[in-house]
Amino acid sequence: MKSYRVDIAQEDLDDLHRRLDATRWPDELPGVGWDRGVPLDHLKELVDYWRNSYDWRAAEARLNSYPQFVTEIDGAQVHFLHVKSPEPDARPLLLSHGWPGSIVEFLDVIGPLTDPRAHGGDPADAFHLVIPSLPGFGFSGPTKEVGWDVRRIARALNELMDRLGYDRYAVQGGDWGSFISLDLGRVAPDRVIGSCITFVVAAPSGDPAEMATLEPADLARLGTLERYDKELSAYFKLQATRPQTLAYALADSPVGQLAWIAEKFKTWTDPANGLPDGVDRDLLLTNVMIYWLTNTAGSSARLYYEFAPLAYAPPEPVTVPVAVGVFPHEIFLPVRKLAERDMPTLARWTEFDSGGHFSAIEAPTALVEDIRAFFQTLK
Numbered sequence: 001m002k003s004y005r006v007d008i009a010q011e012d013l014d015d016l017h018r019r020l021d022a023t024r025w026p027d028e029l030p031g032v033g034w035d036r037g038v039p040l041d042h043l044k045e046l047v048d049y050w051r052n053s054y055d056w057r058a059a060e061a062r063l064n065s066y067p068q069f070v071t072e073i074d075g076a077q078v079h080f081l082h083v084k085s086p087e088p089d090a091r092p093l094l095l096s097h098g099w100p101g102s103i104v105e106f107l108d109v110i111g112p113l114t115d116p117r118a119h120g121g122d123p124a125d126a127f128h129l130v131i132p133s134l135p136g137f138g139f140s141g142p143t144k145e146v147g148w149d150v151r152r153i154a155r156a157l158n159e160l161m162d163r164l165g166y167d168r169y170a171v172q173g174g175d176w177g178s179f180i181s182l183d184l185g186r187v188a189p190d191r192v193i194g195s196c197i198t199f200v201v202a203a204p205s206g207d208p209a210e211m212a213t214l215e216p217a218d219l220a221r222l223g224t225l226e227r228y229d230k231e232l233s234a235y236f237k238l239q240a241t242r243p244q245t246l247a248y249a250l251a252d253s254p255v256g257q258l259a260w261i262a263e264k265f266k267t268w269t270d271p272a273n274g275l276p277d278g279v280d281r282d283l284l285l286t287n288v289m290i291y292w293l294t295n296t297a298g299s300s301a302r303l304y305y306e307f308a309p310l311a312y313a314p315p316e317p318v319t320v321p322v323a324v325g326v327f328p329h330e331i332f333l334p335v336r337k338l339a340e341r342d343m344p345t346l347a348r349w350t351e352f353d354s355g356g357h358f359s360a361i362e363a364p365t366a367l368v369e370d371i372r373a374f375f376q377t378l379k
Contacts, residue, residue: 001163004068004079006060006139008293013056016254016292020051023255034267038259046262046277047255050285059286063103066110070139071163073156076148079139080132080160081106085114087126091193091375092166094157094184095131098175098199099300100261101358102138103131104287105174108364113371125372130164132157134176134303138290142299149306150176154183158191167191170375174198174359176303182343185320194321194347194378196371198359199330202338213337224332232331235264239304240311247298254292261288268357270329279361315342323348323374327363329356348374 028040066081097105112119113127133140170193173181178197185192250257269278322343355363
């Protein structure tokens, strides 16, 4: 393992500015709003802020305020934050992000999770945090060979925890991080204390008897899954089938990369937060910068391609305790009965009043409290 600092060359930032200044903008139909994608005026204003007001060096300094390391596992470089708690009895917790996220998602929960005493919490709830950039994403990318699917990532992260000397550890994640957290429980059931997730895919089996047991509220939730499949999943299908073709556009155009990610942060978040970009603008741009500066739009998309052959396969059993946090503005909402069918060790189910897909950014306090409450029961 080697210590790591984010240190982007000024010439890379200058190149970004040249590209932003030379953007060729498309036209737009009048009055369509967000229905066909990111509105032109919205993106122009966001790009102007990126070019003239956003401060990458400040973001870089914030990242570098936490201990970072890189190590090679299974032929891939794995970058991670390793933030130890001041509490001697703290337990290790592995936090896994998804797409289009990064380690930036977790910056606001690091303090409360590692040092609850300083944040009005019980020191008995302290964690040592390991926050990796997933293989193929950001500072862990790009990957150099095929086969980096969810299971391989889970095995790599289990190896990372072994190298750090953590025999037993907790896991949490959203988006791909949820899949990885469940898979860690499958590949290392003797080591994983429990899996705390915020994203569940539990589709109906097609059995009429199963459908007959569902309440009207359950059927309404299945409607959100149907809407996702028909209207909101184009990004998934493109990345799962032709990630290389997409990579040419995103690797060459920072505005294209921004639009590809910014749409998700706007449409997958709770509109009640009142933020024009769905989340804090500087945090959004830092997340986009990590994809741009590491040129990992293509390699991060490859995870969808690797996942596609297994997308409709019945899930493997999970034997470790599972907690599910349901945020009301998630991409689609899970049905508890179906989740219990797929995860018989489901031990905790929490319905939140606000928040969306990026829970660690949108509702950090609620997420921290849920993580603490779940793992309190597993001591």
